[in-house]
Amino acid sequence: AQSVTQLGSHVSVSEGALVLLRCNYSSSVPPYLFWYVQYPNQGLQLLLKYTSAATLVKGINGFEAEFKKSETSFHLTKPSAHMSDAAEYFCAVTHPNNAGNMLTFGGGTRLMVKP
């Protein structure tokens, strides 16, 4: 069984401030982890993924995430928020079992960026 918890359904930061979105997972086997971003009325866009290589993963738009096995965490960060980062962010987990495994999503975190 696997699950994902995203602490904080809403996060508000000022433009230029650090963005930190939290994700903790539960998995009985080593996981693959993903962050997706969803803009209003759109589909999900892949930001980055961890698939058992480097624990610090860099993604698009200046985001990165670090896999910490001891903390079962995969928090998403960005050094300086931009207004265009305002969106909903989803953390998801699956298992490395060929190409067919469902994603289990967290509840999402809505990021608001204040000018």
Next chain:
Amino acid sequence: NAGVMQNPRHLVRRRGQEARLRCSPMKGHSHVYWYRQLPEEGLKFMVYLQKENIIDESGMPKERFSAEFPKEGPSILRIQQVVRGDSAAYFCASSGLAGGPDTQYFGPGTRLTVL
């Protein structure tokens, strides 16, 4: 290279009617997943299909919902006798060797409204 395509983007149905949602995976992808996103919630897995086979339908409601991925043509998610509670965004994702076997790429979704 076209991404995952879904149509229609918006669908309005009256209670008791049928809804058909279509999904064309990315070129080279042979795995299709359907997810449902209820308002203000994360995505929930419904069904995973390969060509002509349902691999995992553990997330599908037991009645009124069905899915197929024929040898030719798009994957279809069919909802019979829709009820107001079926109103949601339905997302299709695909995966395959292209882009990494464990990475799912999402379509823009179909937003179903049941009147």
